[in-house]
Amino acid sequence: MISGQSVLAVIPARGGSKGVPGKNIRLVGGKPLIAWSIEAAKGARFVDRVILSSDDSKIINTALQYGCEVPFIRDTALALDDTATIEVVLDAITRCSGYDWVLLLQPTSPLRTAEDIDNAIQHCIRLNAPSCVSVCEVKESPYWMFTLNKDKQLLPLLPEAQPTRRQDLPTVHTLNGAIYLARTDWLKQHRKFIAHDTIAYEMSAEHSIDLDTESDFQQLKVILENQ
Numbered sequence: 001m002i003s004g005q006s007v008l009a010v011i012p013a014r015g016g017s018k019g020v021p022g023k024n025i026r027l028v029g030g031k032p033l034i035a036w037s038i039e040a041a042k043g044a045r046f047v048d049r050v051i052l053s054s055d056d057s058k059i060i061n062t063a064l065q066y067g068c069e070v071p072f073i074r075d076t077a078l079a080l081d082d083t084a085t086i087e088v089v090l091d092a093i094t095r096c097s098g099y100d101w102v103l104l105l106q107p108t109s110p111l112r113t114a115e116d117i118d119n120a121i122q123h124c125i126r127l128n129a130p131s132c133v134s135v136c137e138v139k140e141s142p143y144w145m146f147t148l149n150k151d152k153q154l155l156p157l158l159p160e161a162q163p164t165r166r167q168d169l170p171t172v173h174t175l176n177g178a179i180y181l182a183r184t185d186w187l188k189q190h191r192k193f194i195a196h197d198t199i200a201y202e203m204s205a206e207h208s209i210d211l212d213t214e215s216d217f218q219q220l221k222v223i224l225e226n227q
Contacts, residue, residue: 002046003125008099008184009041009049009117010092012069013107014079015056020214024107025062029224033211034059036110038068043114045102046121053092055079071096086192091182102184104193108211109178109221112203120179120201129199135173136208142170169174173200176208 001007008169013024013034025032034052041050052063055074063070072095083105093102103117116134124132145157179201180193187193209220 001048002121005125006048006098007101007103007121008051008093008096009044009047009103009105010051010053010089011037011041011063011105011107012053012085012088012092013056013063014054014074014083015059016079016081018081019212022058023211023217024059025037026050026217028110028217028220032062033048033105033110034063035066037065037105037107037112037116038063040112040114040117041103041105041156042067044117044121048099049096051096053087054089063097076182078200078220089180090188093187102182102187103149104180106177109176109209110211111207111209111223112178113207116203116207117179120181123183123201124199127199129197130186131193131195131198132179133181133193133198134176134179134203134208135200136203136204136205138174138206139205141169141172143172173202176203177210178203178208189212197201 001085011034017023024034028036038050041047049069051069051071052060053074054060055076060070060073074088078091089102089104092185117222120132120134142157147157149155180223182193209223211217211220
């Protein structure tokens with residue numbers, strides 16, 4: 001709890017991943033991938049409750065072993081390939097009501113820490129914002145990116161500004177998928193985490209790895225071996 005306000009952390013993890021089969025319970029650094037997010041959430045000072053939303057018995061049993069609550073089994077209709085994550089979160093806060101804030105923690109961001117979570121919550125409360133999402137600085141600037149037309153000609157992605165020197169490039173950030181935070185009443189109204197009044201919480205590149213492919217897992221292995 002922070003400033004008298006309660007925070008519910010929701011970890012969504014469905015079965016049937018096609019990109020990397022079984023990724024949510026794949027061993028990473030000696031423990032299942034999902035355990036990293038559970039431990040970070042449980043270690044955060046301002047998180048009052050940590051729950052899992054899943055349809056998969058193996059994921060559920062793994063989460064329970066690491067002390068995560070599983071108050072319900074996700075409906076099959078919310079565990080399809082095209083199910084939007086926001087629908088999963090809205091389902092969770094309907095089933096587990098009474099919390100001022102909801103925190104979405106995707107298992108694919110294992111290097112997000114309890115300190116990152118607490119700092120993001122504090123940041124959002126301090127600035128009196130209704131929602132906050134984590135970002136990191138990008139190395140490849142969109143100011144030097146192009147699309148190609150049918151004749152393979154280069155078309156600037158941002159034609160209004162074409163800096164010629166790296167030093168002149170503005171700093172650009174991207175969502176890193178690690179932290180999504182919103183007031184529950186606001187989220188129910190907007191049905192999305194990002195709107196005009198959403199603020200950003202900046203995270204380091206080291207904590208921002210987002211696992212989506214097999215090569216991402218190999219990159220994470222290298223990072224962990226060098227820590």
